[in-house]
Amino acid sequence: MKQSKSLLSLLSNNEVRGYVFQAVALCAIVFMAYVAIDNLFINIEARSIHTGFSFLKNRAGFDISEFLIDYTPEHSNLRVFYVGLLNTIVVAIVGIFFATIIGLLIGIARLSNNYLISKLAGGYIELFRNIPVLLQILFWYNISLIIFPHPRKSFEFFDAIFINKRGFYFPKPIAEDGFLWVVVALVVAIVSVIAMKRYFKKKHEKTGTYTSTFLYSALLVIGLPAFVYFIIGSPLHLDYPALKGFNFKGGMVFSPEFTALAFALSVYTATYIAEAIRSGIEAVDKGQKEAAAAIGLTPVQSLKLVVMPQALRVAIPPTINQYLNLTKNSSLATAIGYPELMSAFGGTVLNQVGQAVEILGMTMLVYLAISLTISLVLNIVNKKMSIKGR
Amino acid sequence: MNKLIKISAVSLLAMGVYSGAQASTLSDVQAKGSVSCGVSKGLAGFSAADSAGVWTGVDVDVCRAVAAATLGDATKVKFVPLTAKERFTALQSGEIDMLSRNTTWTITRDASLGLNFAGVNYYDGQGFMVKSSLGINSAMDLGGAAVCIQAGTTTELNLADWGKANNIDYTSVVSDTNAQTLSNYDSGRCDVLTTDASGLYSMRAASNDPSEHVVLPEIISKEPLGPVVRQGDDAWFNIVRWSLNAMITAEEIGVTSATVDDVSNNPERERLMGRSGNTHEYVGLNSDWTYQIVKQVGNYSESFERNIGVNTPIGIARGVNALWTDGGILYSPPFR
Numbered sequence: 001m002k003q004s005k006s007l008l009s010l011l012s013n014n015e016v017r018g019y020v021f022q023a024v025a026l027c028a029i030v031f032m033a034y035v036a037i038d039n040l041f042i043n044i045e046a047r048s049i050h051t052g053f054s055f056l057k058n059r060a061g062f063d064i065s066e067f068l069i070d071y072t073p074e075h076s077n078l079r080v081f082y083v084g085l086l087n088t089i090v091v092a093i094v095g096i097f098f099a100t101i102i103g104l105l106i107g108i109a110r111l112s113n114n115y116l117i118s119k120l121a122g123g124y125i126e127l128f129r130n131i132p133v134l135l136q137i138l139f140w141y142n143i144s145l146i147i148f149p150h151p152r153k154s155f156e157f158f159d160a161i162f163i164n165k166r167g168f169y170f171p172k173p174i175a176e177d178g179f180l181w182v183v184v185a186l187v188v189a190i191v192s193v194i195a196m197k198r199y200f201k202k203k204h205e206k207t208g209t210y211t212s213t214f215l216y217s218a219l220l221v222i223g224l225p226a227f228v229y230f231i232i233g234s235p236l237h238l239d240y241p242a243l244k245g246f247n248f249k250g251g252m253v254f255s256p257e258f259t260a261l262a263f264a265l266s267v268y269t270a271t272y273i274a275e276a277i278r279s280g281i282e283a284v285d286k287g288q289k290e291a292a293a294a295i296g297l298t299p300v301q302s303l304k305l306v307v308m309p310q311a312l313r314v315a316i317p318p319t320i321n322q323y324l325n326l327t328k329n330s331s332l333a334t335a336i337g338y339p340e341l342m343s344a345f346g347g348t349v350l351n352q353v354g355q356a357v358e359i360l361g362m363t364m365l366v367y368l369a370i371s372l373t374i375s376l377v378l379n380i381v382n383k384k385m386s387i388k389g390r
Numbered sequence: 391m392n393k394l395i396k397i398s399a400v401s402l403l404a405m406g407v408y409s410g411a412q413a414s415t416l417s418d419v420q421a422k423g424s425v426s427c428g429v430s431k432g433l434a435g436f437s438a439a440d441s442a443g444v445w446t447g448v449d450v451d452v453c454r455a456v457a458a459a460t461l462g463d464a465t466k467v468k469f470v471p472l473t474a475k476e477r478f479t480a481l482q483s484g485e486i487d488m489l490s491r492n493t494t495w496t497i498t499r500d501a502s503l504g505l506n507f508a509g510v511n512y513y514d515g516q517g518f519m520v521k522s523s524l525g526i527n528s529a530m531d532l533g534g535a536a537v538c539i540q541a542g543t544t545t546e547l548n549l550a551d552w553g554k555a556n557n558i559d560y561t562s563v564v565s566d567t568n569a570q571t572l573s574n575y576d577s578g579r580c581d582v583l584t585t586d587a588s589g590l591y592s593m594r595a596a597s598n599d600p601s602e603h604v605v606l607p608e609i610i611s612k613e614p615l616g617p618v619v620r621q622g623d624d625a626w627f628n629i630v631r632w633s634l635n636a637m638i639t640a641e642e643i644g645v646t647s648a649t650v651d652d653v654s655n656n657p658e659r660e661r662l663m664g665r666s667g668n669t670h671e672y673v674g675l676n677s678d679w680t681y682q683i684v685k686q687v688g689n690y691s692e693s694f695e696r697n698i699g700v701n702t703p704i705g706i707a708r709g710v711n712a713l714w715t716d717g718g719i720l721y722s723p724p725f726r
Contacts, residue, residue, distance in 0.1 A: 047482060047504035048621050062546035063553070063562040073550035145577035165578050166536060245534035246581050247561065256579065257563075337541065337564040348564070351475050351542030354503040356482075 040357065055353045056081070062348060064339045066255055077349050084344035085366060091262055091340060092327040092370070098266035099326060100319075103273025110278050121274070129271040134332050136268055141260035141336045148256075151247055160240055162248060168259060169241035172252040178235040185228040186221070193217045257338035261330065269326045273319055280315030281307060313385050320378040324371045331367070341366060415487050415619075415626035416460060416674060424466045427453035428480050428489040431471040431567055434592045435698035435706075436492050436512075445469045449490040451693040452511055452617050454686070455633040456488060459679040464686035473567055475542040478503050481620055488630055489618040492586060494544045499618075508631040510616040511690075513710045513719060515609035516548050517587035519594060522604045524581065529558075529608035536561045536580035540571045545585050548611040568593075586613050588698070588706060595703040628673050636662065636680045638722035640689035642713055647688040650681060662725045669725060680725075690720070 010016050044051055056078040064071055067083045068090065109121035128136070145165055149155065154164040162169040193213075200211045229235070241251030284307050292302035331342035339348075346363040350356060419425050429437035429449055437447040445467075454464040470486050481489045482504055492514070493499075495507040518529045526532070539546055541564045553560055563580045565571040572593050575583040583590065587609060594603045617634060619627050640646070643658045653659035660666050663684075664677040673679070687693065694711065698704045712718025 044504075046622065049482060049504035050502035061550055063550050063560075065562050065564065073547075073554065142573065142577070145574065145579050150578050246532075247534055247536060249534070334541075334566055336570070337566065339564065343541070343564075343566075347475055347566070348541050348546065351478070352498075352547065354478050354482075354499070356479050 044357065050355060051358070052355075053358060055349075055355060055358075058353075060349070060352075062352065064344055065337075066258065066339055077345075077353065080349050081341070081345045081362070084339060084341035084346075087338065087344070088327075088330055088340040088342075088366075089370070091258065091265070091330045091333065091338070094262045095265040095269065095326050095330065096323050098262070099269040099273055099322070102266060102270035103319075103322075104277055105274075106270060107274035107277025107281070110274060111281055125271045125274055128267050129275075133264060133268045133329055134335060137261055137264040137332055138335060140264045141256060144256045144260055151243060154243075154248075160238070162241055162243075164248075165256065166247055167253040167255045169248050170252045170254075171238035171240045172250070173236050174239050176235040176237065178232045181232055182225050182229045182235070185225040189220045189224040193220055196220075255338070257333070257336050260336060261333045261338050265326050265329055268329075269322050272322045272325075276315045276318040276322065277311070279318075280311035280313070283314040284310045309385070313382075313387065316378065316382045316385060320375060320382070323374050323378065327370055327374065328367055415623045416629065419460055419487055423461065424468045425453060425457045425460065425488065426468045426470055426486040427456070428470050428472045428477055428486040428491050429453065430491045431473060431569070433492060433568060433589060434596045435702065435704040436588065436592060437469075437471075437490070439469070439471075446697060448511060448693050448697045449492060449615075449617075451637075451687050451697070452490045452630075452634055453488065455637055455683045456617075456630055458682040458686045459629060459633045459636075459675055462676065462678075462682050464682070473542070474540055475566065478505065481505060481618060484620070487619075487626070492589065492615045493618055494586075494613045495616055496544060504621045505618050506621050506627050508617045508619055508627060509634045510614040511634055512588060512615045514586040514588045514613040514615050516545055516584060516611040516613060517590050517609050518606040519575075519583045519590040519603050520581060520606065522602055526604075526606070529606045529610070530556065532560060532582055533558050534560070535582050536563055538563050538565065538571050538575045538580035538583045540564070540568060540585060541566050543585070544611070544613065549584055552610040572596075586615070588615075591704050591706050592698070595705065600703075625674055629675065632673055633679075633683055635722040636683050636725070637687065637690040637693065638713070638720055639725055640680075640684045641691040642715060642722065645684055645689060646692055647685055650684045667726075 011020070041051075057076055059073070060075055060077050060080050061073050063073055064080065064083055066087060068086045069079075069083060071079060071083050106121045106124055109117050110125070112118045112121070148163055148165045151162075151164045151166055154162040154169075156162055160171045193216075196216065197213055200213055204210050239250050241248040241253070243249075288306055288310065289302055292306040293299075297305065330340055331346075333340045334343040334347050337343060341363055346360060350359045353359065427450075429445065429447075432438045433447070433449075435447055437445060437449040439445050450467075450469070453467045453469070457467045458464040470480065472480050472486075472489075472491060477489055477491055477493065478499070480486050488508075489505075490511075492512070493507075494514075495510065499505060500507055518532070520526050520532075537549065537560045539549060539562050546562070546564070549560075549562065552558070561580075563574055565574055568589075571583065571585070574580055576597070583593070585593075587605065590605050594600045594605065597603060617630050619630050639662055640650075643656075643662060645653060645659055645662065650663065653663050653665065657666070661669075663681050664670050664679065668677075670677045670679055688696070694708065695701065698706045700707055708716070708718060710718050711720055714721040
């Protein structure tokens, strides 16, 4: 009797009760997840659907239009997975790159004192932010197929660049022996620029004299590799695209699917990044700018040294979210047939093999991994940027 | 303790769902009063909805035949339009009762997806269509071409095999839906469209000016298309298989929707129509199930000529899809 009373009093203890309920809730969640998964496997077995990952080793047997690593139908389904993954990563990188640049420009333009520029930037944001991105992808894709000409009537520039319905064709640079030295020169130039910046920064901190390194840096990074390039005797030649039969052969090509996808994702995501940048800049107190002006900083210096470091602190977390969104949105490519992970692996392989649980599970894990990686990297950046308590 | 009770209730509910056994497809269908049938998102002559939302086509007629057999009413079909990629998952998960969506019967699909093909309602093969302005007469001239193709089909595999065997180099342009594939071909994203020949005829008929397109003579694969059901419900499998067979047999012994009411003095026709024998008991349906199929949907020939025959815009001749007695390969096991 006494024991049960003490047990009861234990239950009326808030802290203990909290733990008990949380433990019960956790057990319930784990149990439900277990039931759901168990149910899934029982049902799969009951319907005699083939399970397991042996399909990854099987011959894929179908073609993929774009690949960065060598691919033929003779390769395995696992190879399709890699091809799709790389295509996803490429479109994400390209999309993030352009979305950031457009977003930065539009975000700053939105705050411009010039009425026209700020209204144009505002109009851009409102227009592209409020149309579903899938619709935009389909729009740009189908528009590009309507406005660009047939390969035989391509838009030509200098006999080297061709634009038609089948893609954007550029000459492809092909490295010859000795090109490695140019790369080495570039690395050396970059390393010396970093060293130079450090040196001048220290000097600035010590003596207070500020030296602009921009011109030297530019000269070094462009000049040194160019110098080496010509000394060795131009170890690079261009492979020009040329019309052969139905289509252009050779050169480098960006397909309409890739271009439309990357374009739509950049333009769409840029609106959110622009808003993040704007909110960041607006979050910086007006007094900061005035103080910067008061100690004699130029407007550019004020933006670079005072406003931006504080603005980025506010802007980075929402921007990270947008990078993640862009990466996940790239799976919409399945609508226009760009062979990224969701389309090539989660679509075509799934249909040829039919094992939805394994294939979609793998695909989801990859998106999760990519998103967590981006998130991790940018959180580190954010930590560096955030206010350091002194 | 309120929360605890709630949690326990939820857990119990989950267990209840878990142990809920699956009823048979036939009793499911009869309970809900309609057959859920997976069809294409629009392939004229096979499965397409008109402006009033009424579905027609030879694939649709198989769904209707099953509804007529099981529910006595060919209109009691709930059509579920599916892309090629979605179709098997929809069937496996039980979202649809049967799939009648120009689906090729292959060993992989039959043996590894937990599905069963109930028969063949159209013998097809993969072909190529190009714009007549290209001036091409043979698929062998397609080297270097861009080929429009639908994702998740046997077509993709056949094309790769054919390209390799004939040393023809091509670029594939893959789309998710029929509509996008066709729009890519129309806009000139690719030079050639490849799919089952029936699909090519259907798309050509639906285009603005059918004379602008040529279907090339090469057929590079065999594509037996037919209705599909989930594995494990043999009674339902029998119903779908024999509903289709009833249409084929009706043509063979000369019963049409017009003459179905008068089958006296012909033992074969009487037997098919359930006037004699008790085959209906074996499939678990009413004795007039075959009568309802032929009366409401028609025999195979009626369905074919109404939807894709030479007098329709699609204009496909019977060819190999003629009855075995007429030089084709369409053949139903006997109703006996």
